[in-house]
Amino acid sequence: MKTSFTLNGQAASLDLDPRTTLLDALRENLGLKGSKKGCDHGQCGACTVLVNGRRINACLSLAVTHEGDEITTIEGLAQGEALHPVQAAFLEHDAFQCGYCTPGQICSTVGMLQEAADGWASLATQDLAADTVLTDEEIRERMSGNLCRCSAYPQILAAIRSAGGVA
Amino acid sequence: MKPFTYERPGDVSTALALVAEIPGARFLAGGTNLVDLMKLQIEQPSHLVDISRLPLRAIEDTPEGGLRLGAMTTNSQVAADPRVRARYPALAQAILSGASGQLRNKATTAGNLLQRTRCAYFYDTTKPCNKREPGAGCAAIGGIYANTAIFGASEACIATHPSDMAVALTALDAKVETESGAGEARVLAMDGFHRLPGDTPHIETELRPAEMITAVVLPPPPPGGQIYRKARERASYAFAIGSVAVAGGKVALGAVAHKPWRAEAAELALAQGASPAEAMAAELKAARPDGHNDFKLKLMARLGAACLTTAGAGDDQ
Ligand SMILES: Cc1cc2nc3c(=O)[nH]c(=O)nc-3n(C[C@H](O)[C@H](O)[C@H](O)COP(=O)(O)OP(=O)(O)OC[C@H]3O[C@@H](n4cnc5c(N)ncnc54)[C@H](O)[C@@H]3O)c2cc1C
Ligand code: SF4
Ligand code: FES
Ligand code: FES
Numbered sequence: 001m002k003t004s005f006t007l008n009g010q011a012a013s014l015d016l017d018p019r020t021t022l023l024d025a026l027r028e029n030l031g032l033k034g035s036k037k038g039c040d041h042g043q044c045g046a047c048t049v050l051v052n053g054r055r056i057n058a059c060l061s062l063a064v065t066h067e068g069d070e071i072t073t074i075e076g077l078a079q080g081e082a083l084h085p086v087q088a089a090f091l092e093h094d095a096f097q098c099g100y101c102t103p104g105q106i107c108s109t110v111g112m113l114q115e116a117a118d119g120w121a122s123l124a125t126q127d128l129a130a131d132t133v134l135t136d137e138e139i140r141e142r143m144s145g146n147l148c149r150c151s152a153y154p155q156i157l158a159a160i161r162s163a164g165g166v167a
Numbered sequence: 168m169k170p171f172t173y174e175r176p177g178d179v180s181t182a183l184a185l186v187a188e189i190p191g192a193r194f195l196a197g198g199t200n201l202v203d204l205m206k207l208q209i210e211q212p213s214h215l216v217d218i219s220r221l222p223l224r225a226i227e228d229t230p231e232g233g234l235r236l237g238a239m240t241t242n243s244q245v246a247a248d249p250r251v252r253a254r255y256p257a258l259a260q261a262i263l264s265g266a267s268g269q270l271r272n273k274a275t276t277a278g279n280l281l282q283r284t285r286c287a288y289f290y291d292t293t294k295p296c297n298k299r300e301p302g303a304g305c306a307a308i309g310g311i312y313a314n315t316a317i318f319g320a321s322e323a324c325i326a327t328h329p330s331d332m333a334v335a336l337t338a339l340d341a342k343v344e345t346e347s348g349a350g351e352a353r354v355l356a357m358d359g360f361h362r363l364p365g366d367t368p369h370i371e372t373e374l375r376p377a378e379m380i381t382a383v384v385l386p387p388p389p390p391g392g393q394i395y396r397k398a399r400e401r402a403s404y405a406f407a408i409g410s411v412a413v414a415g416g417k418v419a420l421g422a423v424a425h426k427p428w429r430a431e432a433a434e435l436a437l438a439q440g441a442s443p444a445e446a447m448a449a450e451l452k453a454a455r456p457d458g459h460n461d462f463k464l465k466l467m468a469r470l471g472a473a474c475l476t477t478a479g480a481g482d483d484q
């Protein structure tokens with residue numbers, strides 16, 4: 001089935017078996033191996049990508065449903081040699097060990113910071129009417145969809161704090 | 168996954184006709200439950216009718232002072248809506264306590280209501296399950312999985328409904344609007360939308376084949392406090408092992424039955440002046456734990472009493 005979307009700013013067209021997930025289309029059909037397959041069941045966040053600016057799990061989304069969407073993967077965050085601020089923060093804070101969860105963590109962070117900027121609440125938000133303040137507790141709750149098997153959580157938290165949370 | 172075909176019709180009536188006409192056709196919303204189950208071949212649709220882009224994505228005020236949530240609103244969208252946060256905080260909390268940010272961005276209002284149980288034996292296709300295969304037996308009875316029902320279980324199935332959102336909607340007395348072929352529309356009360364298992368645990372709701380949920384309607388918020396709280400095995404991103412929604416004098420419990428459990432005995436006791444602890448005790452009198460899930464009695468007694476106290480339920484009686 002023919003499907004076209006914008007991938008990291010460039011047009012992409014594919015002829016896909018409808019069973020292909022967005023994750024498999026990115027990795028196998030388009031050769032972008034940055035997005036990782038951890039669980040393939042929405043349970044780990046390693047496959048997180050941005051669709052129209054919002055973070056989703058690419059493993060639970062059929063590629064054919066993304067006709068016309070704008071998809072951003074870890075490969076599309078940097079501007080040439082200039083890293084995205086979240087990528088730079090992860091490097092600076094040593095926010096990974098094996099690195100397997102990292103592309104998902106970074107894409108998820110970019111999406112999460114936008115959600116916070118849009119004023120979305122989380123379960124850690126005490127006052128649902130108040131402005132969003134990204135405390136450590138808020139960051140942990142909002143990032144709970146990204147597991148890190150190496151447990152680099154303290155460094156991930158520090159990186160996100162410096163990239164957009166409350167210092 | 169089994170092979171299937173896919174299409175994305177542009178309007179509700181075409182989508183209804185397609186699912187009615189094509190054997191094995193199913194609606195696809197966010198896909199976060201259906202695609203997951205298709206990978207495991209627990210669900211095997213022949214044709215997917217993608218309804219996620221249909222014009223059912225608005226949140227509108229109703230003339231009565233409530234809100235109509237289009238069936239394809241995302242969980243994130245509903246939880247972020249200022250009207251939901253101000254008037255239905257229990258609903259916002261319930262949604263935000265479920266799944267993850269990524270999943271909530273895809274999951275829809277209708278799909279959330281219709282998500283299937285998380286019973287470990289339902290997922291384990293090497294074990295018998297009456298829900299997967301009617302008549303096969305139930306591996307959970309006598310099994311080691313403990314997140315099972317304490318209310319309304321049957322000899323065929325002891326599974327629980329996993330949705331957080333549905334528990335809050337039940338306490339809020341929401342209604343489910345549906346449409347089926349030839350424009351036939353129905354309105355179903357949330358309390359009663361999901362079924363007890365009986366001897367047909369594979370039939371989970373009152374929805375008919377090829378009938379589509381088009382919206383969920385919230386009545387004006389009831390006077391009094393609201394709260395949703397959930398107990399789980401880790402601090403975030405896990406299904407409930409017990410949950411409580413309170414909205415005014417209405418109480419619903421989650422992860423205790425095959426459906427969101429309206430706690431009518433507790434409501435009655437509160438109305439008659441019982442304390443939160445007494446009200447929960449009245450409700451839990453009808454509970455039938457099975458030896459593996461006995462922990463839910465204490466859990467629900469404490470969680471329920473805490474929520475009722477925080478929400479101030481019964482205070483002005
Ligand atoms: C790792 C993980 C953790 C999760 N944790 C939680 C949690 O803690 N709490 C919680 O509540 N949920 C949790 N979920 C479940 C999640 O909330 C559901 O998967 C989601 O809400 C389903 O919505 P969807 O739009 O993706 O539905 P889909 O998967 O698209 O559809 C689900 C079902 O509904 C049917 N359907 C969809 N729309 C309609 C309609 N309009 N009319 C008729 N039928 C329709 C489909 O045919 C399908 O049978 C979790 C999921 C995952 C993967
Ligand atoms: S409890 Fe229900 S879902 Fe679980 S194995 Fe038994 S029949 Fe299947
Ligand atoms: S690979 Fe998608 S969530 Fe784990
Ligand atoms: S760095 Fe290894 S899984 Fe997170």
